[in-house]
Amino acid sequence: MKYFFGIYFLAIITLVSILGFQGKKTKNTPIEIFPDMDHQDKYLSQSENDFFSNGMSDRKQVQNTVQRGNNIHFQDVFNADYKNDRLENPSFYSGKDPDGNWMRGFPSGLKITNELLEDGKVHYDIYCGTCHGASGDGRGVTRDYGMLAASYHDDRIRDMSEGELFDIITNGKNLMYGLKARVKPEERWAIILYVRALQLSQYATYEDLNESDKKSLGL
Ligand code: HEC
Numbered sequence: 001m002k003y004f005f006g007i008y009f010l011a012i013i014t015l016v017s018i019l020g021f022q023g024k025k026t027k028n029t030p031i032e033i034f035p036d037m038d039h040q041d042k043y044l045s046q047s048e049n050d051f052f053s054n055g056m057s058d059r060k061q062v063q064n065t066v067q068r069g070n071n072i073h074f075q076d077v078f079n080a081d082y083k084n085d086r087l088e089n090p091s092f093y094s095g096k097d098p099d100g101n102w103m104r105g106f107p108s109g110l111k112i113t114n115e116l117l118e119d120g121k122v123h124y125d126i127y128c129g130t131c132h133g134a135s136g137d138g139r140g141v142t143r144d145y146g147m148l149a150a151s152y153h154d155d156r157i158r159d160m161s162e163g164e165l166f167d168i169i170t171n172g173k174n175l176m177y178g179l180k181a182r183v184k185p186e187e188r189w190a191i192i193l194y195v196r197a198l199q200l201s202q203y204a205t206y207e208d209l210n211e212s213d214k215k216s217l218g219l
Contacts, residue, residue, distance in 0.1 A: 085109025
């Protein structure tokens with residue numbers, strides 16, 4: 001029993017000394033049991049370096065090097081007649097027209113197809129439906145937990161430009177977080193296309209239906 005208390009006491013001291021100070025900041029070198037790849041031989045930028053005659057680690061870019069894919073210098077990288085509607089089109093990534101206003105409609109270079117719409121539905125159901133509801137009325141499953149997401153069927157949002165919708169998905173708005181890290185630009189446009197379809201679905205009139213739709217609905 002005597003030993004038991006001794007060992008018990010020691011074990012507690014050891015535990016407290018290891019775990020008890022975890023939240024504290026210290027300037028001491030940490031104890032590294034598994035250093036993994038914390039320390040690597042490398043040249044840090046702007047550091048001294050004896051290897052090169054000018055004593056600097058930083059090297060100048062090789063002459064005539066052009067950064068690839070920054071959508072500014074395309075003609076320098078590709079043929080002079082190279083055209084890429086999407087990469088050269090800043091609206092595709094910002095939702096703004098060349099004058100800096102939110103654009104109406106979809107950017108050129110994006111083909112509006114049924115496939116894109118279906119893609120939009122897939123991504124909508126993954127990224128938006130939980131809060132905004134399957135039909136976009138703001139009654140997603142998170143509503144019961146206090147998430148009051150907007151309804152797309154309010155006139156204000158029906159009148160909103162595609163560019164502004166793109167920005168809301170990208171950067172979020174008020175309580176809604178942005179989704180740029182999870183949803184690619186093309187997928188964002190696809191989602192907007194689907195949101196437009198959802199909005200239309202609530203306001204469609206008899207005249208909007210084609211003959212076969214009318215027949216299948218028994219109208
Ligand atoms: C985690 C829940 C959540 C998700 C996921 C979510 N939203 Fe929202 N959204 C909200 C909330 C909450 C608001 C209301 C924000 C406010 O006004 O404070 C909102 C507002 C909006 C608005 C209206 C903004 C305005 O001007 O009032 C639009 C449009 C919108 N969301 C689109 C989307 C789209 C498209 C997606 C999917 C890509 C999405 N949201 C995903 C919660 C969410």
